[in-house]
Amino acid sequence: MKPLGLYIHIPFCKSFCPYCDFYKVKADSDLMQKYLEAVVKTTASFSHYGEGRIVDTIYFGGGTPSVMDGDAIAAMIAAIRDAFVVAEDAEITVECNPSSDLLDFLPKIAKAGVNRLSFGMQSSVTDERRSLGRAADAARVRACVELAKALGIDNISVDLMLGVPSQSLSSLSESLDFISSLDVKHVSAYMLKIEEGTVFDKRYSEGKLVLPTEDEVVAFYNLTIASLEGYGFSQYEISNFAKSGFESRHNLKYWNDEEYLGIGPAAHSFVDGKRFFFESDIEGFISGDSSLVPDGEGGSFEERVMLALRLNKGFCGEMPDKFFSDILNESQASLKGFVDVGEDECGRFVRLTKEGFLVSNTVIGKILEMI
Ligand code: SF4
Numbered sequence: 001m002k003p004l005g006l007y008i009h010i011p012f013c014k015s016f017c018p019y020c021d022f023y024k025v026k027a028d029s030d031l032m033q034k035y036l037e038a039v040v041k042t043t044a045s046f047s048h049y050g051e052g053r054i055v056d057t058i059y060f061g062g063g064t065p066s067v068m069d070g071d072a073i074a075a076m077i078a079a080i081r082d083a084f085v086v087a088e089d090a091e092i093t094v095e096c097n098p099s100s101d102l103l104d105f106l107p108k109i110a111k112a113g114v115n116r117l118s119f120g121m122q123s124s125v126t127d128e129r130r131s132l133g134r135a136a137d138a139a140r141v142r143a144c145v146e147l148a149k150a151l152g153i154d155n156i157s158v159d160l161m162l163g164v165p166s167q168s169l170s171s172l173s174e175s176l177d178f179i180s181s182l183d184v185k186h187v188s189a190y191m192l193k194i195e196e197g198t199v200f201d202k203r204y205s206e207g208k209l210v211l212p213t214e215d216e217v218v219a220f221y222n223l224t225i226a227s228l229e230g231y232g233f234s235q236y237e238i239s240n241f242a243k244s245g246f247e248s249r250h251n252l253k254y255w256n257d258e259e260y261l262g263i264g265p266a267a268h269s270f271v272d273g274k275r276f277f278f279e280s281d282i283e284g285f286i287s288g289d290s291s292l293v294p295d296g297e298g299g300s301f302e303e304r305v306m307l308a309l310r311l312n313k314g315f316c317g318e319m320p321d322k323f324f325s326d327i328l329n330e331s332q333a334s335l336k337g338f339v340d341v342g343e344d345e346c347g348r349f350v351r352l353t354k355e356g357f358l359v360s361n362t363v364i365g366k367i368l369e370m371i
Contacts, residue, residue: 001052001053001054001085002052002053002054002259003053003054003055003056003057003087003253003258003259004049004050004053004054004055004056004084004259004260004261004271005055005056005057005058005059005250005253005258005259005260005261006055006057006058006059006080006084006260006261006262006263007059007061007250007260007261007262007263007264007267007268008039008058008059008060008061008065008076008262008263008264008267009023009061009062009063009262009263009264009265009266009267010035010060010061010062010063010064010065010067010068010095010264011023011024011025011035011062011063011264011265011266011282012024012025012026012027012028012031012032012035012062012063012064012067012068013025013026013027013062013063013064013067014026014027014064014067014097015133016133016199017132017133017134018132018133018198018199018200018203019132019133019192019193019194019195019198019199019200020195020198021195021196021197021198022062022063022266023063023265023266023280024062024063025282027064027067031282031286032067032068032069032072033072034286035282035285035286036068036072036075036076037286038285038286038288039076039079039263039264040075040076040079041288042263042285043076043079043080043082043083043263044079044082044083046083046261046263047083047084049261049271050083050084050085053084053085053259054084054085054086054087055080055084055085055086055087055090056086056087056089056090056091056249057090057091057092057093057249057250057253057260058077058080058086058090058091058092058093058250059092059093059250059251060073060076060093060094060095061095062095064095064096064097064120065094065095065096066094066095066096066097066099066101066102066105067097067101069104069105069108070104070105070106070107070108070109070112071108073094073105073108073109073112073114074108074109074111074112077092077112077113077114078112090113091115091116091155091248091249091250092113092114092115092116093114093116093117093118093157093248093250094109094114094116094117094118095117095118095119095120096117096118096119096120096144097119097120097134097136098119098120098121098136098140098141098143098144098145099135099136099140099144100140102144102147103147106144106147106148106151106153107151110148110151110152110153114153115153115155116153116155116156116157116248117148117153117155117156117157118156118157118158118159118186118188119141119144119145119156119157119158119159120134120159121141121158121159121160121175121179122134122159122160122161122164123160123161123164123167123171123175124138124141124174124175124178124179125138125167125171125174125175126138127166128164128165128166128167128171128175131164131165131166132161132164138178141158141178141182142181142182145158145182145184154185155185155186155246156182156184156185156186157184157185157186157187157188157248158179158182158184158186158187158188159187159188159189159190160175160176160179160187160188160189160190160224161189161190161191161192162189162190162191162192162217162220162221162224163191163192163211163212163216163217163220164192164211164212165209165210165211166210167212167216167220168212168216169216169219169220169223172220172223172224173223173227176223176224176227176228176231177227179228179231180227180231185242185243185246186233186240186241186242186243186246186247186248187228187233187240187241187242188239188240188241189221189224189228189239189240189241190239191217191221191239192211194211218358221358225241225354228241229241234312235312236311236312236313237251237255237310237311237312238310238352238357238360254307255307255308255310255311256307256308256311257270257298257299257303257304257307257308258270259271259272262277262278263278264278264285265278265279265280265281265282265284265285265290266278266279266280268295270298270299273297273298273299274294274295274296274297274298275294275295275296275297275298276292276293276294276295277292277293277295278290278292278293279291279293301320301371302368302371305350305367305368305371306364306368309350309351309352309360309363309364309367310360310364311351312351313349313351314340314349314350314351314352315349315350315351316344316346316347316348316349316351317346317347317348318347318348319347319348319350320371323370323371324341324348326370327339327341327350327367327370328341330366330370331350334366335356335363335366335367337353337355337356338352338353338355338356338359338363339351339352339353339356339363339367340352340353350367352364
């Protein structure tokens with residue numbers, strides 16, 4: 001049977017972070033109950049996608065899945081098990097905001113089979129967390145991680161944000177040391193981007209938001225890689241680091257161009273070579289009026305290269321002769337130092353170096369122009 005990943009979007013947040021442009025709505029208990037019913041119904045109606053397939057990853061992302069009741073997450077997992085064949089060792093991840101609400105939430109989802117958690121920590125430094133709109137302090141993050149482990153969930157990831165207001169090399173070191181002390185298995189380290197229409201965007205354009213310089217952010221990224229590698233993590237993707245065997249199986253599907261089904265407003269799918277997504281409209285999703293929007297064909301050579309270049313191992317496999325010779329030439333010219341190109345047991349490969357990761361958009365863009 002072919003593997004299939006399931007993504008369930010939980011678009012609710014208690015408050016909105018000033019940098020965030022994801023699709024989300026204010027958490028409201030009536031709306032969340034209706035949403036639960038809509039997810040259960042949609043999951044059943046998607047059961048035909050399960051024919052000949054086995055669900056080996058389930059990912060609850062947001063928004064903030066942990067603002068829902070743990071029983072609601074359990075009910076969605078039960079609906080998935082009713083509609084699909086789920087592998088016994090399926091990776092089941094829930095994104096959580098570290099807060100006291102997790103005292104009730106975590107035991108319920110652990111009982112329902114959740115075996116991986118991703119905590120939105122962003123920073124262990126209280127001032128930095130506050131500037132990002134995050135209320136909990138580092139002690140709360142630690143308490144949540146310890147509770148999860150006590151419940152038997154030790155496959156834990158934390159998010160770290162680079163380039164946040166007032167961050168310095170020493171404050172970042174503090175966050176990295178804190179992560180090491182948590183003894184977690186995975187870290188996602190993202191650079192803060194100023195997205196159009198956000199509170200940060202407005203404050204930045206008014207000159208009221210002071211951010212680290214580009215050179216400082218490069219130094220932050222290099223420090224993050226060096227520290228995490230020193231703490232036993234390996235970088236397997238531009239922004240992701242894992243202890244051996246704890247890479248995110250679900251997120252690897254995106255970069256390996258494998259099949260996944262997304263349920264919920266703004267959730268994207270890639271199945272049977274087709275891409276499609278739900279409109280960003282929670283009311284429409286709940287009423288069943290929201291249509292699935294076709295998003296073209298997927299799985300082309302260009303797409304597979306583009307996605308795989310985000311991974312440390314890069315793209316490896318069959319490659320047209322002209323593309324291979326062009327990229328080989330450029331690896332000694334305009335892309336020198338930014339890519340590794342060659343042949344090994346898996347075939348012809350191209351991968352970005354650490355320097356290439358720092359300017360990945362430009363390097364990947366240049367490589368795609370050669371296809
Ligand atoms: S960053 Fe996460 S928690 Fe914050 S507003 Fe966006 S979706 Fe909600």
